[in-house]
Amino acid sequence: MSWNKRIAIIVKLFFSIIVIVFFYWAITNNMLSHITNEATEFLALLKQHITIIFISGGLAVLIAVPLGILVTRPMFKKVDWLIVNMANLGQTIPSLAVLALAMGILGIGIKAAIVALFIYSLLPILQNTIAGLESVNKQTIDAAEGMGLTSLQILWKIELPHAAYSIMAGIRTALVINVGTAALAYLIGGGGLGVWIFTGIQMFDHTYLISGAVPVTVLAIAMDYLLKGVQMMVDPKGLRLARKIQHMEE
Amino acid sequence: MESLLNFINQNAEQIIQYTIEHIELVSIAIIISILIGVPLGVYLTTNQALAETILHLASIIMTIPSIALFGIMIPLLSIIDQGIGFLPALIALILYSQLPIIRNTYTAINNVDPKIRDAAKGIGMTTFQRLIRVEIPNGMPLIMAGIRTATVLNIGIATIAAFIGSGGIGVLINQGISRSNHTMVLAGAIVVSILAIVADLILKFVQVKFTPKGINN
Amino acid sequence: MIQFKQVSKVYNDEVQALRGINLHVKEGEMAILIGPSGCGKTTLLRLVNQLETMTSGEIILHKENIKQIDKIKVRRQIGYVIQSNGLFPNMTIEKNVMIVPDLLGWDREKQKKRFHYLMELIGMNPDEYRRRYPHELSGGQQQRIGVARALAADPPIMLMDEPFGALDPIIRLRLQEEFLQIQREVRKTVLFVSHDMDEAVKMGDKIVLMRNGEMMQADTPAKILLHPKNHFVEEFVGEDRILKSLKLYTLRDLVKEVNLCSITDINDKPSINLDASLHHVFSMLLHQGYQQLAVVEQDKLLGMVDISVIEQFIRLEQQKLL
Numbered sequence A: 001m002s003w004n005k006r007i008a009i010i011v012k013l014f015f016s017i018i019v020i021v022f023f024y025w026a027i028t029n030n031m032l033s034h035i036t037n038e039a040t041e042f043l044a045l046l047k048q049h050i051t052i053i054f055i056s057g058g059l060a061v062l063i064a065v066p067l068g069i070l071v072t073r074p075m076f077k078k079v080d081w082l083i084v085n086m087a088n089l090g091q092t093i094p095s096l097a098v099l100a101l102a103m104g105i106l107g108i109g110i111k112a113a114i115v116a117l118f119i120y121s122l123l124p125i126l127q128n129t130i131a132g133l134e135s136v137n138k139q140t141i142d143a144a145e146g147m148g149l150t151s152l153q154i155l156w157k158i159e160l161p162h163a164a165y166s167i168m169a170g171i172r173t174a175l176v177i178n179v180g181t182a183a184l185a186y187l188i189g190g191g192g193l194g195v196w197i198f199t200g201i202q203m204f205d206h207t208y209l210i211s212g213a214v215p216v217t218v219l220a221i222a223m224d225y226l227l228k229g230v231q232m233m234v235d236p237k238g239l240r241l242a243r244k245i246q247h248m249e250e
Numbered sequence B: 001m002e003s004l005l006n007f008i009n010q011n012a013e014q015i016i017q018y019t020i021e022h023i024e025l026v027s028i029a030i031i032i033s034i035l036i037g038v039p040l041g042v043y044l045t046t047n048q049a050l051a052e053t054i055l056h057l058a059s060i061i062m063t064i065p066s067i068a069l070f071g072i073m074i075p076l077l078s079i080i081d082q083g084i085g086f087l088p089a090l091i092a093l094i095l096y097s098q099l100p101i102i103r104n105t106y107t108a109i110n111n112v113d114p115k116i117r118d119a120a121k122g123i124g125m126t127t128f129q130r131l132i133r134v135e136i137p138n139g140m141p142l143i144m145a146g147i148r149t150a151t152v153l154n155i156g157i158a159t160i161a162a163f164i165g166s167g168g169i170g171v172l173i174n175q176g177i178s179r180s181n182h183t184m185v186l187a188g189a190i191v192v193s194i195l196a197i198v199a200d201l202i203l204k205f206v207q208v209k210f211t212p213k214g215i216n217n
Numbered sequence C: 001m002i003q004f005k006q007v008s009k010v011y012n013d014e015v016q017a018l019r020g021i022n023l024h025v026k027e028g029e030m031a032i033l034i035g036p037s038g039c040g041k042t043t044l045l046r047l048v049n050q051l052e053t054m055t056s057g058e059i060i061l062h063k064e065n066i067k068q069i070d071k072i073k074v075r076r077q078i079g080y081v082i083q084s085n086g087l088f089p090n091m092t093i094e095k096n097v098m099i100v101p102d103l104l105g106w107d108r109e110k111q112k113k114r115f116h117y118l119m120e121l122i123g124m125n126p127d128e129y130r131r132r133y134p135h136e137l138s139g140g141q142q143q144r145i146g147v148a149r150a151l152a153a154d155p156p157i158m159l160m161d162e163p164f165g166a167l168d169p170i171i172r173l174r175l176q177e178e179f180l181q182i183q184r185e186v187r188k189t190v191l192f193v194s195h196d197m198d199e200a201v202k203m204g205d206k207i208v209l210m211r212n213g214e215m216m217q218a219d220t221p222a223k224i225l226l227h228p229k230n231h232f233v234e235e236f237v238g239e240d241r242i243l244k245s246l247k248l249y250t251l252r253d254l255v256k257e258v259n260l261c262s263i264t265d266i267n268d269k270p271s272i273n274l275d276a277s278l279h280h281v282f283s284m285l286l287h288q289g290y291q292q293l294a295v296v297e298q299d300k301l302l303g304m305v306d307i308s309v310i311e312q313f314i315r316l317e318q319q320k321l322l
């Protein structure tokens, strides 16, 4: 085995050990005990957390994807760049600021949290939908037009399959960010697992901290893996191969 | 709206103070991140196996919500009595900066036209000369883009870090929430948003400045 | 100057790119490597500046085995020009051209002088281009800069890998002419890869024909054209090889070997200078339908040339080269 590979394995091992040691430490010190001791509350908070994520995320998908399709149609060519730039700008605004603004306008509660997360999720999905649709090879579309496909057929049969990978990447980014932002929802009275984390911070109670933070972390990483799987699945096989070959040639 | 302007007016000094704290925290974190991330990114171009591992790890770290990372770090750092305050915030910011900086540096160096690299070798440049004279200058736009992404990200996370006592603009939001002072919360949100947008614009400008003249992107 | 001894190269334990190459390129000689794509020309070139390491065999530069010399040092004594110029986009033209002298630590004044000299040599105004960037130049200009960069530290050896291959035909011809001119002045030992037989005939002191990593024939252009060693060479140089060989000779060469026809009534016949290539003479004879052309030197009529005279000369050359 080459030295390079050995170093890589050592690094991997090192980080795995850190994770194992952490869990060993957390468990032997009863840091995760609230999850079992207060299972009902835990499940309620978890449910709330997931509800916030999926309602806001689902609404965002329903709005952002059609909007992305719309603005990439020829008649909207002129506003296209404006939308892209606004989405870029919007994403520089910190998530906490968006939550705070939502509270300032809508007051306290789970609704304000959902609205904030919804708006924050719109941006990456919109951005990736537009990017995905615009990356479709113009010659492919030309060829399809030449064969007599209608615009709608081109959208369904060519553009959307081509853009699926990118659209899914946007959804993935949005939902993973949502897991974290939902953990801040507590601050504006939105509940979720953030309740335990912030309680832990305020009371300097490590058990609350770990019992809240670890599930949120696991949720985020699981969400990422799950959606990565979906992302691979929606990517047509031919395109996947093309991407791979292009990658190798680079 | 009026009360908001009033609030900002009356507390201008305090707000500026928080903003400076915020900028300090983020700047220190970014400088350290560059010192770690750029050399690491460069090194990774010579070790494909490690590159995959490190980039994967960095992307997992990026996935962890910042408030959850603080939640995990507080008990750990309490062991050395640094559970809250500047240190956990700094560590978190550095961790989150790694993915954009390492990945962009790695990609930037790897993307240098193989023919240009070949010419540099053929001319008799040493590996180090090649790096300094050809690869890094040509990869500069992408490396700077990574630093920009990391900075904007850090400004947001530093806001959250106020809840674990790191200071900065997040304090306004934190106090506003605990005092149910909506104006204060709004003021904090707006100031930090402006800071993020301005930082993004400035770094975009710097990115253009740092791009060697001959490279058109 | 450059000597290859039984040089072989295998890539990744599977692709045999070169098999037992033996070749000697003398000082000041321009050797053209030519052959079908994938025959190993680039590989042979890159073994010299050690961008690739050979699997077996030896390469001797200046009586020194390249394995014994430091890689970086070898490379700085070798000019390297590639098809896509490989100029550094982040550097100005001056920085690009002066990169090797800079690496060698030349002082500013010396660099300036050299830059001036080189730019004049390649026919570009030094002050106009000094501060420009590669992407602001045309393909032909970039390639000239590539040549200047390779010549910068006055290396005794030049490696050129299809240096003019990406240019359009007219520019390519011009750069070939220019480089021949430069070569007459600087007299480098040149290994030049080409895939164009006309280019090889025009530029080469020696043509090295390769196929599948093996050397088929290494000879002067005349020998390659008039006496192809085997069927492959014959096919590669083309059926018009005799015609091509006419480019190698001028009327001056001809009059040394054979007698011109006696002078007849020249009033209706065009005259032609002694320095005209036989290719040119031949094509005039065919093209304009004259039986004969009047050969002149400084207004002095030497005799008449017709197709049979050219034929006679080529026969003679062919025999001489046997």
Ligand SMILES: Nc1ncnc2c1ncn2[C@@H]1O[C@H](COP(=O)(O)OP(=O)(O)O)[C@@H](O)[C@H]1O
Pocket: C011, C012, C015, C016, C017, C035, C036, C037, C038, C039, C040, C041, C042, C043, C044
């Ligand atoms: N880096 C490499 N790795 C593997 N095979 C190579 C490499 N470079 C060249 N080859 C192979 O070696 C042979 C000779 O290539 P090359 O010297 O580039 O030929 P030419 O320049 O005559 O077209 C070809 O079969 C080519 O595919």
Ligand SMILES: [Mg+2]
Pocket: C041, C042, C043
């Ligand atoms: Mg080649």
